[in-house]
Amino acid sequence: xxxxxxxxxxxxxxxxxxxxxxxxxxxxxxxxxxxxxxxxxxxxxxxxxxxxxxxxxxxxxxxxxxxxxxxxxxxxxxxxxxxxxxxxxxxxxxxxxxxxxxxx
Numbered sequence: 001x002x003x004x005x006x007x008x009x010x011x012x013x014x015x016x017x018x019x020x021x022x023x024x025x026x027x028x029x030x031x032x033x034x035x036x037x038x039x040x041x042x043x044x045x046x047x048x049x050x051x052x053x054x055x056x057x058x059x060x061x062x063x064x065x066x067x068x069x070x071x072x073x074x075x076x077x078x079x080x081x082x083x084x085x086x087x088x089x090x091x092x093x094x095x096x097x098x099x100x101x102x103x104x
Contacts, residue, residue: 010065039091
């Protein structure tokens with residue numbers, strides 16, 4: 001039963017990664033309508049990857065994922081996040097960063 005639950009979690013995570021990553025893969029060959037729009041899309045994708053990484057860590061800590069599955073998925077998500085950060089660095093002018101939250 002636990003193995004089935006873990007497989008379901010892995011399948012759900014893989015579908016989530018595929019769904020969230022589809023716009024990024026599709027847009028690589030297209031020219032974005034605006035740099036600002038592309039940056040906003042990348043920031044949303046970055047935030048989604050960060051959430052997925054946190055959720056994956058929780059699943060691992062609670063025993064829903066074994067070490068091997070967690071390492072594999074974690075490595076994949078972090079590689080995607082790094083690629084998104086590289087694209088953001090290429091699009092942003094030097095010294096420009098996303099605005100910090102208003103409450104800080």
